[in-house]
Amino acid sequence: MNKRLILILTALLALSLLLSACPSATPAEEAEPTPTPLPEGVVKVTWWTEPLLGTNREALLRDFVDTFNAAHPDIFLEVLFQPDLDRVTRTAIQGGAGPDIVQSPGPAFVIDYVEAGHVLPLDDYAAKYGWNKEIFSWALDVGKVDGHLYSLPLTYETMVLWYNKTLFDQHGWTPPTNRAELEALAEECQDQGIIPFAHANASWKAANEWYVGMFYSNYAGADKVYQALTQQIHWDDPLFVEAVALLKDYMDRGWFGGGRDNYYSLTLTDHWGALGDGTAAMKMEGTWGFMHAPIYFEGTGNEWEWAPLPKLRDEVTPVYDLGIGSTVSINAASPHPDAAAEVLDWLYSDPKRAAQLISDIGGGEYVVPIPLTEEDFPPEVDPRFIRALTTFSAKFAEGDYGYTTWTFWPARTEQYIISGIEEVWNGSLTPEAYCQEQQRLFAADLAAGKVPPIPVRP
Amino acid sequence: MTTHQTTQPRRRNWRNQLVPWLFMAPILALNVVIILGPSLASIYYAFTDWTGMGRARFIGLANFTRMIGDPVYRIALVNNLKWTAIFLTVPIFMGLLGAMLLAPIKRGQIFFRTAYFIPYVIASVVNAQIWRCILHPLKGIGPWLARQGIPWLNVAWFGRESTALYAIAFVDNWHWWGFLVVVYLAAMQAVDTQLYEAARLEGANRWQEFWYITLPSIRPTLVFTLLMTVIWSFLVFDYIYVLTEGGPAHASEVLATEVFNAAFGRFEAGYAAAVGLSMSLFCGIVIAIFVALRRRGWEI
Numbered sequence A: 001m002n003k004r005l006i007l008i009l010t011a012l013l014a015l016s017l018l019l020s021a022c023p024s025a026t027p028a029e030e031a032e033p034t035p036t037p038l039p040e041g042v043v044k045v046t047w048w049t050e051p052l053l054g055t056n057r058e059a060l061l062r063d064f065v066d067t068f069n070a071a072h073p074d075i076f077l078e079v080l081f082q083p084d085l086d087r088v089t090r091t092a093i094q095g096g097a098g099p100d101i102v103q104s105p106g107p108a109f110v111i112d113y114v115e116a117g118h119v120l121p122l123d124d125y126a127a128k129y130g131w132n133k134e135i136f137s138w139a140l141d142v143g144k145v146d147g148h149l150y151s152l153p154l155t156y157e158t159m160v161l162w163y164n165k166t167l168f169d170q171h172g173w174t175p176p177t178n179r180a181e182l183e184a185l186a187e188e189c190q191d192q193g194i195i196p197f198a199h200a201n202a203s204w205k206a207a208n209e210w211y212v213g214m215f216y217s218n219y220a221g222a223d224k225v226y227q228a229l230t231q232q233i234h235w236d237d238p239l240f241v242e243a244v245a246l247l248k249d250y251m252d253r254g255w256f257g258g259g260r261d262n263y264y265s266l267t268l269t270d271h272w273g274a275l276g277d278g279t280a281a282m283k284m285e286g287t288w289g290f291m292h293a294p295i296y297f298e299g300t301g302n303e304w305e306w307a308p309l310p311k312l313r314d315e316v317t318p319v320y321d322l323g324i325g326s327t328v329s330i331n332a333a334s335p336h337p338d339a340a341a342e343v344l345d346w347l348y349s350d351p352k353r354a355a356q357l358i359s360d361i362g363g364g365e366y367v368v369p370i371p372l373t374e375e376d377f378p379p380e381v382d383p384r385f386i387r388a389l390t391t392f393s394a395k396f397a398e399g400d401y402g403y404t405t406w407t408f409w410p411a412r413t414e415q416y417i418i419s420g421i422e423e424v425w426n427g428s429l430t431p432e433a434y435c436q437e438q439q440r441l442f443a444a445d446l447a448a449g450k451v452p453p454i455p456v457r458p
Numbered sequence B: 001m002t003t004h005q006t007t008q009p010r011r012r013n014w015r016n017q018l019v020p021w022l023f024m025a026p027i028l029a030l031n032v033v034i035i036l037g038p039s040l041a042s043i044y045y046a047f048t049d050w051t052g053m054g055r056a057r058f059i060g061l062a063n064f065t066r067m068i069g070d071p072v073y074r075i076a077l078v079n080n081l082k083w084t085a086i087f088l089t090v091p092i093f094m095g096l097l098g099a100m101l102l103a104p105i106k107r108g109q110i111f112f113r114t115a116y117f118i119p120y121v122i123a124s125v126v127n128a129q130i131w132r133c134i135l136h137p138l139k140g141i142g143p144w145l146a147r148q149g150i151p152w153l154n155v156a157w158f159g160r161e162s163t164a165l166y167a168i169a170f171v172d173n174w175h176w177w178g179f180l181v182v183v184y185l186a187a188m189q190a191v192d193t194q195l196y197e198a199a200r201l202e203g204a205n206r207w208q209e210f211w212y213i214t215l216p217s218i219r220p221t222l223v224f225t226l227l228m229t230v231i232w233s234f235l236v237f238d239y240i241y242v243l244t245e246g247g248p249a250h251a252s253e254v255l256a257t258e259v260f261n262a263a264f265g266r267f268e269a270g271y272a273a274a275v276g277l278s279m280s281l282f283c284g285i286v287i288a289i290f291v292a293l294r295r296r297g298w299e300i
Helices: A001-018 A054-071 A084-093 A107-114 A123-129 A139-141 A167-170 A179-191 A207-220 A222-230 A238-254 A260-267 A268-277 A291-299 A337-348 A350-359 A383-397 A411-425 A429-448 B002-045 B062-069 B071-102 B109-121 B124-134 B141-147 B164-189 B191-201 B204-219 B221-234 B238-243 B255-265 B270-297
Strands: A043-049 A075-081 A102-104 A152-158 A159-164 A195-197 A280-286 A303-308 A321-330
Touching: A001 A043, A043 A084, A043 A337, A054 A075, A054 A159, A054 A337, A054 A350, A075 A337, A084 A102, A084 A123, A102 A337, A107 A195, A107 A321, A107 A383, A123 A337, A139 A152, A139 A429, A139 B109, A152 A337, A152 B255, A159 A167, A159 A207, A159 A268, A159 A291, A167 A337, A179 A195, A179 A280, A179 A350, A179 B238, A207 A222, A207 A238, A207 A280, A207 A321, A207 A411, A222 B062, A238 A411, A238 A429, A268 A280, A268 A291, A280 A291, A291 A383, A303 B071, A321 A337, A321 B141, A337 A350, A411 B255, B002 B270, B062 B270, B071 B109, B071 B221, B071 B238, B109 B164, B124 B221, B124 B238, B164 B221, B164 B238, B191 B204, B204 B221, B238 B255
Parallel strands: A043 A075, A195 A280
Antiparallel strands: A102 A321, A152 A321, A159 A280, A159 A303
16 A cells, blocks of 8 residues: 555545534533542432533533532532433433433333333422422422322423514514414415425424424314323314314425425424524424524524414414423432432522523523512513513413423324324325324323323313 | 373364464454344344333234334335345446446546545535535525526425435435445456456457456455445435434335334334344345355355
């Protein structure tokens, strides 16, 4: 091999290593180096959480980790930002290892941990720290399995209608409140070359379920969804079938992302960007959008706003769907469960600290389910976020909520909702067949004890 | 004396046999722990309803009977077969053609070799993202060409069910065929040049040289790449997962993405193990054919 070839191959290797460093599959990043050795009498609590970028990461460390460590000289909290968190955590826990604080994508995912004895009941800690006074009762109820508390929501959310306010003002539009208004507006948008809904799933295939759940709640109604979740009625009830058919109709009309092909191709940057620059008028998405909206509207000269989702059938009362983004539990293999419980309490025990963290992270994550008022938040927080949070948290406290699929549907049925709806959209599956299969899977999952507690309706 | 003479070679022989095994021991132990152990566990779990956590319940052949009737499994298997057909033809042809055209070039060959090889050393996720940008339905090359008056390439390649699988295969091939060029070129350069000189004296043209000298001479390399192509085609995952996750509507679903979805999406680890086992079976059949042909005296 001549020298030139060796040089070229070396350069190639360096290039490949450089480029290989780009993908998202990066190893876990340690938030703060652990002092080695830990001072005597200090115990370490580990928490693996989802990666946060830039200022959000700094905010979590500053507002939560640093304040905790400063206030607890006998505990050292170590946070690891773990890509592919759920899969990594499940594998580690199954192997008898894993972090002290177990984060999961929702209460339905905790059931497997409980059945396998991998997480501890939190009832005694709840009594010790008075969580039933600090945390909303619905939040404690959904974390129960067989009457015992095993998980606490780390963040809660709901679905809303985001819209480009500047575009709406220019055209004299107002946010739709019912199906007729929604369809008239979508048609008008399309006539003017504007995409009605900036929807796409190339970055997050599970986005499909947002729309299925939203159409169930706003067409069939939250009462019907509750009845189906508790199997008083079935998922192939005509109202659910009609809801799915309506969703297919909207997709067929090209209202979502400008058509099915684009819906499957465009990423988060594309669809939020389209809403920001006015290429699209609206989008139906969760309140985590409070993190995205300021980013994608910046520099566009446009303003964003949110509104409740419109009802899609006259007989339906609009509700905010209750969604839990993540839960936290304590690993049964943790050598320091009491210290881990201290960490959990730090999340919920001080409204001002919680509000500061929510505010610094941008309003979309770490929205812990405790009563928060406008006074708890720092003055710089966006009033649109305060309005949203105080509105839907008050509704939830009254028991006035719908149900999001990623919170209350068991994993297998949820995955079918996500993948099956694409077959409905392409016509290879009828809405009836889709709902029938959903019913079959859900009934089996319910019988197997995989459905989390469903918050009752008032 | 006689005893001493016979014992010494025996000991030496025993030592000669042991030493290589000692060198092999660490990697062997690693293979047992990382490959053999999980493989045996997968076989066991394929007959259970394991969710990936907790206890597994033995359910006999239920996962396999379900697999046979599962429409997603059938779609995935057919897509794997399509993928195999594509990769047994397109990149192999391009690789052979590239190597054949490159072989006589003396100046600048290194440049071409390097240029063809670069995509192969770039991480698949990066390659996929590059092509996602190039084929972007709003900002990619398609809309640009459409603005120049060439509208027929303005397609959401990864978002359309009829094109998704082939678009991903195109991207995968983009990184793969250059590697084959380099492999075939190395094999071609080992061919005795006197054979070509003799053929030219007999009046053979370039095609005849290729067909009667080059191809038979590089046959072991060619067959090896064909064999590996079949095996890798049944294991393909990364490009598909990154670009479409098997969608839309399972249009680009393959067995490996179905295994992933079953194990980590639906928490049906037992079923995932059964699907994985079927993938191993298909690869095993290919290897068995290869071994059988070798035993029959085929020079491959």
